[in-house]
Amino acid sequence: MATAPLNDKCPLAPPLSAERPVQWPRRTYSRLSNGMEIVLAESRAVPKFTGQLFFRAGNAALSVRATGLAEMTAAVVRTGTAKRTSRQIEEDLRRIGADLSSGAGMDTTALSFDGLAEFSEPLLAMVSELAREASFPEGEFERERRHTLESVRIERTTPSFLAGERLRKTLFGSHPYALVSPSEAQVQAYRLEDLSAAYQEIYSPAHALLVMVGDFQAETMLRQIEKIFGGWTGRKPAAKTFPAPPKLRGRGVSLVHVPGSVQTQILCGCPSITRKHPDWLRLALTNSIYGGAFNSRLVMNIREDKGYTYSPRSGVNPLREHGYFSISAAVRNEVVAASLAEIFYEMERMRALPVPEAELADAISYVSGVFSLGLGTQSGLLSQLGTVALNELPEDYLETYRDRVRALSASDVLYAARGYFDSANMQITIVGDRAQIESQAALYGEVAVYDAQGNVIQ
Template sequence: MNLQHDSIKQPPPPLPARSIKLPTAFETTLPNGLGVVIVENPRLPLVSYRLALRTGDAHDPQDLPGLMDMLTGLLTEGTESRTSREIADEVARLGATLQAGANSDYTTIAASSLSLFSENIFELLADVTLRPVFPENEVELAKQNTKESLKQQRAQPSFLASEMVARVVFGDHPYSVTAPTPESIDATTRDRLLEFHRSEFVANNAVLIVAGDVDRDSLLPQIESLFGGWQPGDVSGNDFPDPPQRASRAAYLVDRPGSAQANIVIANAGIMRTSPDYFPMLLMHTVLGANASSRLFMNLREEKGYTYGAYSSLDARRTAGSFRATAEVRTPVTGDSLKEFFYELNRIRNEPVSEKEISDAKSYLTGVFPIRLETQEGLIDQLVQIKMFGLPDDYLEIYRNRIQAVTIEQVQEVARKYVRPDEAAIIIVGDGAQLQDQVKPYAEEIEFYNTAGKRKIRSASAIDSRTAAVAIAGNWSLQIDTPLGQSIPAKLTLAQAEDGLTGRVESEMGDGELVSATFDGESFAGTISFDVAGHVMEAQIVGEVANDQMEGSISLQNAPALSFTGNRERESATDSHG
């Protein structure tokens, strides 16, 4: 026996869990209801601030999805006493950071700097939080940028998959909305932003967390000076509709004709962040698909080679959640991938996980947890979640004990409760014509959608290719949007061919031949071959067609997709009559 060789094959035993030494947190509440948490940690001359409000994207007005996202993006674009340029210059002069953002449940305004400049950046944080003015020119610029960003997102399969998952899993719950619409962007005004800021940015809706090289006794008067006059108000509730209960399995195909890849998501409704099932779910998720040593990855990537990675995700929010299994696979192996997904989902339900699997999962979770707390930003992130989700005050201290206490029986119990393959929603973004037959064995019904998120009338194969070619043939005038906000004109010529469509693209970026193209009556897709300085390059073009209008994107390999809009050119009298 080669003991040296055998010892190399065996992984080393896990190291003992690192001890966690958490600095003491001081908590108080100002008379106006503002919660305050101060963590004194003079180890480094740095200070981090985080103001968190219990209002997020889920609280957007129904007619203005995306309002909070736009509002947070505009907080640093002008206050009653500072212009956008002055704010940016001051942040740069201090060598500091200042930013704001929102997720579905809460909003944060974050700042950090050397302790030498901490009072300056703290005053600036208070100014942008309490006294933004949302200048008209900045609002219009933000609306334009948001529209461009939305077009770019619609060219990304991952965005289309996430959008459809949210719609299907959350139903009438506001978590179902993942992005604004062009109509809601147009309807956003400075007055609506000011009104939303007045109603949601109230003292008793917020918590201020400060960590780093600070002295509590000198910091508290500064907090009182900056925020003591902030008025309280009515706080938005969380009385939202429950997500729908599914009774059967169904598939939702977002059709991107010509796609070489299929983005797969298999989803069920999940848990709230405060659920007593959270820790067993976390262990189950870690065994099933959290990382590269989990079951899904080992099956679909290592054994089958269908994908670069297959994972699960546990999305636990304030009032609802979801559990998902995901992968991006080659289109021809989509059906085979679904087979393996459902094999693993059923196995985690029906068979107890092994002692080694649960032990490894516990070691992983308890091992990475201290790393998250090593930096001030990491510690503040955890404190924000505790306050925004209403977790126990001693959550950080008890986390590892809660992980270690989970049993194999509890893991199987939550798997049976929340992993429900027979009631799952299967969301796939890809070429519907190639996917339809592969998906049929795994879904009782299949719905088709285009990349704009609209239900398609026809299935992927319900229209004759020759009939479709006639319907789209002709000259199309396109306007291609660039990341710099410019618009480049182009001409797309499509003609009927024996096997479908042929055509050509002409623009100042270059001319190219359409080497392959398909059209199913609603969705158009093709491959364009360009000759650039003697080198052949290919681009993918996809678009949705309705009423002589086309909207879509053009993608070059390893480059951002460029969105476009277009109209069919009307034939002139000369063209019509020869």
Template sequence: MSEASRAMRSAEQIGRTAAGPRSVPALIPGARGRLPAVSRTRLDNGLTVLAVRKPRSPLVEVRLRVPFGGSSPVHAARAELVAATLLLGTAGRDRRQVDADLAAVGGHLDTGVDPQRLLVTGSVLASGLPTLLDVLADCLTGAAYRKDDVLGERARLVEHLMISAAQPASVAHRLLQQRRFGEHPAAWDVPDAELVGTVGVAAVRGLHGRAVVPDGCTLTLVGDLSPGRATAAAAQALSGWGADRSTRRLAPPPAIVGGPLLAEHRAGAVQSQVRLSGPAVPRSDPDYPAHQLANLVYGGYFSSRLVENLREDKGFTYHARSTLEFWPERAAVTISFDTATPATAAALLETQYELGRLSLQPPTEAEVDSARNYALGTLATSLATQAGLASMLSMLAGSGLDEGWLREHPKRLVATTVDDVAAAAATMLAPAAFTGVIVGDLDAIAPGLRGLGTVELP
């Protein structure tokens, strides 16, 4: 083989032939499967059970969503420990027995918490669903919160949070949360390590007793099941779970207001973390499909303008993205990337330029079609599995939506026009609507940032 034949060819060379550029195949709309029927039952204790038959594998996916809003940083610290120790044993089962009972039926359970909800997730062989529900009910009604378990998990969490708090990305996230939400509980998605270190066993038990209650919760079951029998099994297993109060939902956070970016000094940093955020519309808004597509065109996937500019053209960052985030009655579009210290000001300028360009000049038909196919394809992919469908239904329930949204949203995406996307971009992506933070070595980056006029320097 000759040296020429062994030589590496560039992407541009591969994309051309003797007759000219290779043609790009037309985009093919992704197939949209039929959404299975959803059985919805509200039990006597206020728990809503969603059951869906999707028998592609002999498993059942389980999602228990408990609204878990608080009003102080202390709640966030206690909530983290409730999530960490909820499944570590009951009066009748120690942590080893919990694990053994679940393993015997091919099941597992995990927990997670944020300012909006406590979430118990898991899966089990379909034949073992009654056993998993029994273990879950035992933990919900009789979690032991043994001293050794709570203090052990507390020490682990404190160490993890202290390590995380020193990471640049964590610093940028914390500052962004404070910048856009102030002292609202939505800002406390990562609890303070010192506060976690003060939480005792009695406080964990007390929060469970007050907040882990069924009225307002949603239990989602998806898999190889009979919806009627699965709902009956859940009703029987959880009949002893009750309370004289309802769950507490997170209060709507304040609206995000555009303004200068806050700069935080990190001496000697070789990279800067840049985070911008502005208001968006919730999923329930009729204009949400247009806003979703506008976000995708801007920076929501790899073929977006932001990625093309910052990564492919300028080489300022390996990964840039814009995402949509949701809270009760609020939504945000958030832009994030890390870049080398010398490129910080230039990368921020290009980011704001792309915001202004898309908010003032409509996207092309090809850009909207590409974003639409991506949105339809990712939604179809997420619903194709038992786990994906269970998670989606649980998430929608937390937003006050149901499976009807899943049926209608693809149709709305298809009907959204370029003009609709342009109108959404004109409001959502206007540069003046954004605020944010920059974490980096200000000794090196301040002169360039000062020239932009959009950064608040100390």
């Protein structure tokens, strides 16, 4: 949607009124004797509830065995238990109007579900069954394998995927965060017994976290949870240590060659902080001024003013052990160098000059307002509570968030930009047709060229 330019006749927007107070939902924190942590929040806007059963291990923990193994295991967990076939699972979910999915990221595995409040018991019973008694049917495994093969083939034709994969390899080296997706050969090599072993290791109450938000009475819900999950036992998986990511000095340039590509995907990044870091909020606000929001400097510059790209964006990606900062833009082939010039110009401006007060005030309203909006639904609240619990943030993190954002100043923004927008050591990844973009990329450093499969090409 294009933004109409303001003209002289256009009245000024009325000033913002003060933020309204948030009614914080009642929360209950507890832990079962088997180690499972529980966070419950009552929220009664609709007669439903939503929840996630997290395990604090994901693809990174299993990467020594196979890339993407936790994700594949999660997919097959959903397809059968000792008591129910895949089809019965679907029918039983339908009967109670519920949805249930399973998945794994780098650091966690999760069963996610939502349903009508009156059917919490059968839904939680199914979650428990999947977490404890998954049966790994051979036929379902092969079906998921075919499905995954299809997905990984499609990924390799997607510029944003190729850029992300290459940047992660550059930033994380031999740390498992470098491995974002398996190859076809790796998917072909998964064996059912690898999945069962991964299941035995990861799906344990000893490192599980159950977060639920919805229309229930917390004490009653806790008793139901104890009844369903109380008898579950399991050991905490051994803590894994991973190799440190490389210390990168100077700008590096990687080009993934996609012959005939009509546009170029740019993705620049550098190491950054995790959610736990005391500078997280400072950096979040700084990012929203730079390129994290629609009215941010980068978007206004290379989209609205110059028209190089449709949707540039920057963000801080907080993985558990290491975060990274990244800037992405899909641009026309002839403006690759020009776009990079603006990306770095806006970064340097953030590092050199304090942000004007009016711009700061807008950004604070935006960051604080988006946060409040996100708390307005059961699923939004669930996501915030999950983030707090998984990152072991203080219990009053949400209550104090808006005050802490409002307390930030132009010097906080300057501090964060100087500390974390590591312009001199930014790693540049571009994906597109080499013939059209390599000489532009070379203006920024020595170019390493790869094909879509990740092989170095000369």
